Amino acid sequence: MSAQPEPAPVELPPLHTLSLFVNNKPGVLVRVSLAFARRGFNIESLVVSEGKDERFSRITITCRGDRATLDQMVRQLAKLVDVVHAIDHTGEEAIEIEIALIKLEGGVEQRTQIFQIVEHYKAKVVDFGHDSLVLQVQGSSEKIDAFVELLRPFGILELVRSGKLLMARGRQTT
């Protein structure tokens, strides 16, 4: 691994995590994503799934933007008829987890090194080919970021991340 000169850090707006409790109906996701698109906000990750009651879904969204715009957006989202509630969990001590699958070139001569990293990150090898490897890792999004960075020099062929799952701690509402 050669020491590359660090690229000048780009000032990204802060990352936020929102969770939405919504009606499980067609079109809801469009209504939600239009609120972002209208302001030119990029959604960094998005997870949608049924909740404990099939009539409702959970949407977890991470996006970047300034605080004031985001507060406004949360109010606009909460206003949607199909959104039961919208909560901004940024800065909260919530439980956050993400899963990633990483397909590596991983030639035989590099595998010892790769396995060391895999072990350190409590990751798993889920597919073992003669000229490729698929790894599975889970944990905080930051942990996955770091894991991916360490593997980059070995040649990443594909990367799929689940997006962040989030749940508030204790009896707090997600």
Add this chain to the structure above:
Amino acid sequence: MQPKTPTGAEKLVQCLEREGVEYIFGLSGGAAMPIFDALVDSKIELVLVRHEQGATHMADGYARATGRPGVVLVTSGPGATNTVTGLLTALMDSAPIIVICGQTISPMLGKDAFQEADVTGITYPVVKHSYLVKEAAAIPRIVRESFHLATSGRPGPVLIDVPKDVSQGPCDAPFTEELDLPGYGVVGRADPRGIEAAAGLLARSRRPLLYVGHGAVISDAGKAVTTLAEKLRAPVVNTLLGKGAVDETHPLHLGMMGMHGTAYANKAVVDCDLIMSIGARWDDRVTGRVTEFCPTATKIHVDIDPAENGKIIVPDLFIEGDARLVIEDLIPLVEMLDTHEWLEQCNRWRRRYPLKYPRKGGLRAQHVLDRLHALTRGEAVLTTDVGQHQMWAAQFCLSRSNRHWISSGGAGTMGFGFPAAIGAQFARPDDEVWAIVGDGGFQMTQAELATAQIHRLPVKCLIINNNFLGMVRQWQELFYENRTSGVDLVGNPDFVKLAQAFGVQAWRIRRAGDVDRVLKQAHEYREGPCVVVAEVVKEDNVFPMIPAGAAVHEMLIEAPRHRLDKPEGST
């Protein structure tokens, strides 16, 4: 014999009847035929329009004139897309309309069927809510929910897209009062702590100002706001859409604020030490450059929509609630303020900077509207189109009571005024209704002359004909060195002959001396619609004016002598 199961369309129409719908404004087509067929046996009267946009503005005018939702029925594809402007207009101004669209049969959805358009998809950004009906059994609930959503909280448009197999197939679902809207709640009374805090802030103010918007009209808060103003001895201003909530001739009223508001209203905005928004949303036409809007004044914001909190202005106090209920709760908590000096000051401005216009040099729109006001005295329902005539009408035709002023504010939709007046006249057959329109905007929906004529509606249309897209010409003159581009309406029809071609009574005003006589003729004409064409001077400008993006204190009270920079504001 068992009673026959109704079709989805019949059930839909029965549901509309149960909601108290009197009129449906619409235009038919293949996918909507079952619903039009069901209307044949209904007591609901179908008003056939000439263009679907006209139908939406009629429904909107009907809604704004009464508070009851206006209903539109159109066919799929182009019929539905023609309603988009009307949906935007209603959404921006919180008007309750319900647009029902025919749609291709469910199995063909997404397959580019004839006249298929993804109407729910196209309209997401311009509705309060929408439904694609997938099964006839859902019709009773969907209709009930749509009316509830359209009219409650912050009102707005709701769209119902009905595939033809659903409207044609059987529907044996019972009527229902039940709503399945877990994500929708409406506040009424506000948290008393907010009201107490407002009373506390008001008590410390020496130069308070009540800023009244469309929310006050919608919640019928005018009487309460007037009582509050009198009790506090605080002056009142209103937005373009807030006209009529509080009587504009009240001694405490300073008229309309904002881009083309009165100089004295805007001077009060600049100098107040507390501004309380009652159902208004700090629109950019009101605030001018936001960073310089009342920088030191305490700001209180009363709004039923919590999403307005902090959207433009971060207030010192936000009260979520219905405007009328909030003000009624506030009245007992306030006492008379020491505003003697402040009211004196406002009245000095009022005397020093009255609205005025030149009496010479040809027929002026201001003169015509001034005289229309003298004739109707705030008792007629006035609708307007968009442009210079709209601003002059707002300035000179003072509104005295709620729901007598109907204008497209947020969207600024040309073509709104005349059909909105038709809708208002249907809603209030015994009231005098005038549409005040420009020659440009009128031509966008003029085909509705036929609609008015067929129903012998006594609606009156005053066309302020300056042979220009006047408001844009004004901006080009002031900010683009008078390089006019695309504003000359050469080729205008003779509007008197045009009206006559529809069988509509029409008169022309050419000279100031004709104004009173012709307006009176129209005023007394009740046999059907009529048109008055005022041939006004071609180049005239609306003042006062706050150029878009300028601060309120930079208001131009009259025509500037120096060249102006291009405005930086939104539009």
